[in-house]
Structure formats: C-alpha cells, structure tokens
Amino acid sequence: MGEYHRKGFGLKDTVKPLLEAAYASRVVDLLRAKGRQLTRGNLTVRLAREFGFCVGVERAVDIAYQTRQRFPDKRIFITNEIIHNASVNKRLLDMGFVFLSGSYSQGETCDDIQSGDVVILPAFGAPVKEIEVLRARNCILVDTSCGAVVNVWRSVEKYARDQFTSVIHGKYNHEETIATSSRARRYLVVRDIAEAEYVCAYILGKGQREDFRAHFAKAVSPGFDPDKDLERIGIANQTTMLSTESMEIAARIRSAFVRKYGEEETQRRVRMQETICRSTQDRQDAVIEMMQPPPDAMIVIGGYNSSNTTHLAEISQRHCPSYHIDEAACMISRGQIRHLPMGAEQEAIHEHWWPDKTPLTIGLTAGASTPNNKIGETVLRLFELAGTDVTDLVAEAEALGQP
Ligand code: SF4
Incomplete structure (x- = not known):
C-alpha cells in the first residue's frame, strides 16, 4: 500500500498567489466592500450574503x-x-x-x-x-x-453496522451519493418528494414489489428487497440537496413508519441524521433573504452538474425570473440568455430575459464550486448589457488591491 495524505503538504503559502491569480476577483472584493450592492446608471446588482467557493x-x-x-x-x-x-x-x-x-x-x-x-x-x-x-x-x-461528506459516511457506516438500510435523499448518479452509498450495507436513493411518497405508499402496503424494483432499479443496492430492506432504515442525504426537501422527505417516511408500526416501534426502526452541509444551508438561506423583496431577475452562476447551484436557482425562481448560467458569456445580449432551465438536462436559449424596467435590480449568487473570477465577470457583463462603461468600475476595483 502506498502513501496516503489528507492534509496537504504544508505549501499553503506557496500556492496562495497561484490560487489568487487564477480565481480571485477585485470586482467581487469591491462588491463586498460596498455592502454587496453596486449601482451604475439604472442598474443595481445585489450579491447574496453567502456565495461561491465553500470551505x-x-x-x-x-x-x-x-x-x-x-x-x-x-x-x-x-x-x-x-x-x-x-x-x-x-x-x-x-x-x-x-x-x-x-x-x-x-x-x-x-x-x-x-x-x-x-x-x-x-x-x-x-x-x-x-x-x-x-x-x-x-x-x-x-x-x-x-469533512462534511465524511460525516455523512460515518452515519451511513453506523447504519450498516447496526443492520439498518440507508435511505439517502440525493441523486443516485451524483459522485457524492455514489461514494456515500458504497459505504452502506443496503441502500435506497430517493430523489425528491414524489419518490419519497412512492416509498411511503410501499411501506403502507400499497405497491407491487416488482414495480418498486423497476422504479428504483438504478437507485438501490444489488439484490434490494423492499419487503425486507425497508423494515429498519437510517435516513441521510447528499450534502447539497434542498434542505427543506430533505427534512420533508425524512418526516414523510418517518410518518409512514408511525402509521404502520406505531410511535414506540418507529423509534427502534427509524434513525435520522440531518446531513445537509453548513455551506449549502448558508447559501440557500442567503437566497431566501435576498427575496425580501425579490430582485427583478436573478442570475445563479455554477456548473450545470452542480447540485447545490441547481437548488439555489430552484429557490429563487419561486420569487422572480431566475437563470442558472455557467459563465458570463451565457448572457448573449439583452434579448438572449443561455441557461439551464429548471429540471432540464440541457442548456436552452431564453428570449427577452432582460427585465423591461427602470430602475432595475438584478440579484446574483453562485454555487459552492464557482470561483470569484467567474462571479466578477458576470457582474461586469451585467453592467455592459445595461449600457454602462465599466472602465471606472474596473479601475475602482483594481484600486482596492493597491497599497
Ligand atoms: S458543498 Fe462544500 S462544504 Fe458542503 S459538502 Fe460539498 S464540498 Fe463540502
């Protein structure tokens, strides 16, 4: 067996300038210095309290x-x-x-x-x-x-030791959930409330075993038998899911057990562990805060395969038109934006997205894997689309870094 390292190599100071050069943004620093809000001409850009790279x-x-x-x-x-x-x-x-x-x-x-x-x-x-x-x-x-992912593994490993099946709220094909489920003795991955309801109905005797197996074919451990493997369960979740949905799913499944077995027996059969990570929760809370009142439109920046980014867009689109983009260039013009529509797998072009309003406020947040330079580029692109010459803004931002 070779070497194993988990703590880096004591070279933090050496790589710091490289990381700054690659991922920092003076424009984002300026936004922070101005209370996360910048106005130029008719446009105000508001940035969420928590955004971007997590710990x-x-x-x-x-x-x-x-x-x-x-x-x-x-x-x-x-x-x-x-x-x-x-x-x-x-x-x-x-x-x-x-x-x-x-x-x-x-x-x-x-x-x-x-x-x-x-x-x-x-x-x-x-x-x-x-x-x-x-x-x-x-x-x-x-x-x-x-470390937040490792904490979920600890819960799932404990469930396995105690012969409990792990019921994981997550996406069965997401890397984190694949890693988590590999630590379970038996597992079932539940994607959303509709799937949780399907499981609850089965627990309450309303469902066919083969239908269940077909429905969750890709989301269960090999040989999963819902008649045996849903008798004692431990609930966990992918760290980046929508926290309100995770809580709702856990509550519904537990409630199905209570109806079937009664409260006292449920305490012996159901374990719960809230495993949404703090960074995900903070970013979701910050978007909710921004919606009081909501901006005229919201831009959410992050990879299209980023679960936590998708959920930020899901929260904001309940309150205002919201666009999940993965880079500033997605904002082609005031007439067209490339974005990932809610629930879609492919990027699509949306016409006439720029709100026809003066003055105009656009909200901005970014998923936990989005570096600041991508956020800064997005801020500049928004001001460019509003017809603002960003030269002064860039100069002001650069001046922040001067001694
Ligand atoms: S979102 Fe960030 S802090 Fe949370 S589990 Fe993922 S990597 Fe860790």
Missing part, C-alpha cells in the same frame, strides 16, 4: 495545487472532476492533471496507474471499491474528500 471546495482546490508543487515531476491523476466547475477542471487539465472519469477524461483508467503515481480523490470523495483498487496499485493517494 470544502477551497480546501480541495488548494490541496490539488499543493500536490502539483510537491510532486512536480510525477504523473498526477484525479478520479473525477475535482469540483463541479468547468473552468477549475480545465485549468487542472492544463496543469497536466489526468482525469480518470467524467467530462475531462481522455481515456486513462485505473489500469494506467503505476506504483509511485499520485492520485487525488475529489471533494465528493470516491467509492470504497475504487479506493481499494487504488491502494492496491501502490500509488500516492491524496484525499481531498470534504
């Missing part, structure tokens, strides 16, 4: 950069995207990192790893079996799994 993502990217510094001559692999942000992953690709799966993979697999190679586990973690394979290859493992 887990910051740590993962920081450790990846430290790894490059520590092993300048070694091949460095990453098992999957380090975080869900295209610009960050592309930059790592440019720095010579090799992706073993996901959109940035160029065909290399675990079979290509040789003794002495370096392999990074991303912020979402990795499945148990994959880690075993890597350990057997005698490589240097650098584990950037976020």
Whole structure:
C-alpha cells in the first residue's frame, strides 16, 4: 500500500498567489466592500450574503495545487472532476492533471496507474471499491474528500453496522451519493418528494414489489428487497440537496413508519441524521433573504452538474425570473440568455430575459464550486448589457488591491 495524505503538504503559502491569480476577483472584493450592492446608471446588482467557493471546495482546490508543487515531476491523476466547475477542471487539465472519469477524461483508467503515481480523490470523495483498487496499485493517494461528506459516511457506516438500510435523499448518479452509498450495507436513493411518497405508499402496503424494483432499479443496492430492506432504515442525504426537501422527505417516511408500526416501534426502526452541509444551508438561506423583496431577475452562476447551484436557482425562481448560467458569456445580449432551465438536462436559449424596467435590480449568487473570477465577470457583463462603461468600475476595483 502506498502513501496516503489528507492534509496537504504544508505549501499553503506557496500556492496562495497561484490560487489568487487564477480565481480571485477585485470586482467581487469591491462588491463586498460596498455592502454587496453596486449601482451604475439604472442598474443595481445585489450579491447574496453567502456565495461561491465553500470551505470544502477551497480546501480541495488548494490541496490539488499543493500536490502539483510537491510532486512536480510525477504523473498526477484525479478520479473525477475535482469540483463541479468547468473552468477549475480545465485549468487542472492544463496543469497536466489526468482525469480518470467524467467530462475531462481522455481515456486513462485505473489500469494506467503505476506504483509511485499520485492520485487525488475529489471533494465528493470516491467509492470504497475504487479506493481499494487504488491502494492496491501502490500509488500516492491524496484525499481531498470534504469533512462534511465524511460525516455523512460515518452515519451511513453506523447504519450498516447496526443492520439498518440507508435511505439517502440525493441523486443516485451524483459522485457524492455514489461514494456515500458504497459505504452502506443496503441502500435506497430517493430523489425528491414524489419518490419519497412512492416509498411511503410501499411501506403502507400499497405497491407491487416488482414495480418498486423497476422504479428504483438504478437507485438501490444489488439484490434490494423492499419487503425486507425497508423494515429498519437510517435516513441521510447528499450534502447539497434542498434542505427543506430533505427534512420533508425524512418526516414523510418517518410518518409512514408511525402509521404502520406505531410511535414506540418507529423509534427502534427509524434513525435520522440531518446531513445537509453548513455551506449549502448558508447559501440557500442567503437566497431566501435576498427575496425580501425579490430582485427583478436573478442570475445563479455554477456548473450545470452542480447540485447545490441547481437548488439555489430552484429557490429563487419561486420569487422572480431566475437563470442558472455557467459563465458570463451565457448572457448573449439583452434579448438572449443561455441557461439551464429548471429540471432540464440541457442548456436552452431564453428570449427577452432582460427585465423591461427602470430602475432595475438584478440579484446574483453562485454555487459552492464557482470561483470569484467567474462571479466578477458576470457582474461586469451585467453592467455592459445595461449600457454602462465599466472602465471606472474596473479601475475602482483594481484600486482596492493597491497599497
Ligand atoms: S458543498 Fe458542503 S459538502 Fe460539498 S464540498 Fe462544500 S462544504 Fe463540502
């Protein structure tokens, strides 16, 4: 078995300037300095109280950069995207990192790893079996799994030890949920309230076993038998889900148990662990705060495969027209915006999105894997579309950094 590192290499100060050059934004610093609100001409841009890089993502990217510094001559692999942000992953690709799966993979697999190679586990973690394979290859493992994700694993592992099935609110094909479910003895992944209701109905005797198995074919452990495996359950969730939905799902499933077994027996059969991470919760709370009153439109920036970003857009679109974009260039003109519509899998173009209003307020937030430079570019693009010359704004922002 090769080396295992989980804490970086003491090179934080060395990589700090590199990270700043790659991901910082003076425009975002200026917005912060101005109370997260900037007005130029008829447009006001309001930024959420909590936005962008979370502590887990910051740590993962920081450790990846430290790894490059520590092993300048070694091949460095990453098992999957380090975080869900295209610009960050592309930059790592440019720095010579090799992706073993996901959109940035160029065909290399675990079979290509040789003794002495370096392999990074991303912020979402990795499945148990994959880690075993890597350990057997005698490589240097650098584990950037976020502590909040590791906490979920602890709950799920405890459920497994006690012979409880893990019911996980999440997306069965999301890297974090794949890693989490790999630590369960038996598991069922429930995506939303509609699926939770399906499970509740089954618990209460309203459903066919084979229909259940077909419905959750991709979302259960091998050999899952809903008649046996839903007798004692522990509830957990992917850390980046909508927290209100996670709570509702847990409450509905528990209530189905109470109806079937009574309260006292339910206490022996159902365990619950709220595992939404603090950063996800803070970003969701900040969007809710921004909606009092709501802006005229809301821009949510983040990768289209970023679960937490999707949920920020879901919250804001209940209050105002909201657009989930992954970069400033998505705002093609005042007439057209490219964005990921709610519930869609593909980007689409929306016409006439710019609110016809004067004065105009546009709200802005960003998912936990969005670097500040992407947010700053979006702010400038909004002012450009409003017809403002941003030269002064850029100069003011740059002046912030001057001694
Ligand atoms: S969103 Fe939460 S769980 Fe995910 S990396 Fe950030 S802090 Fe960790």
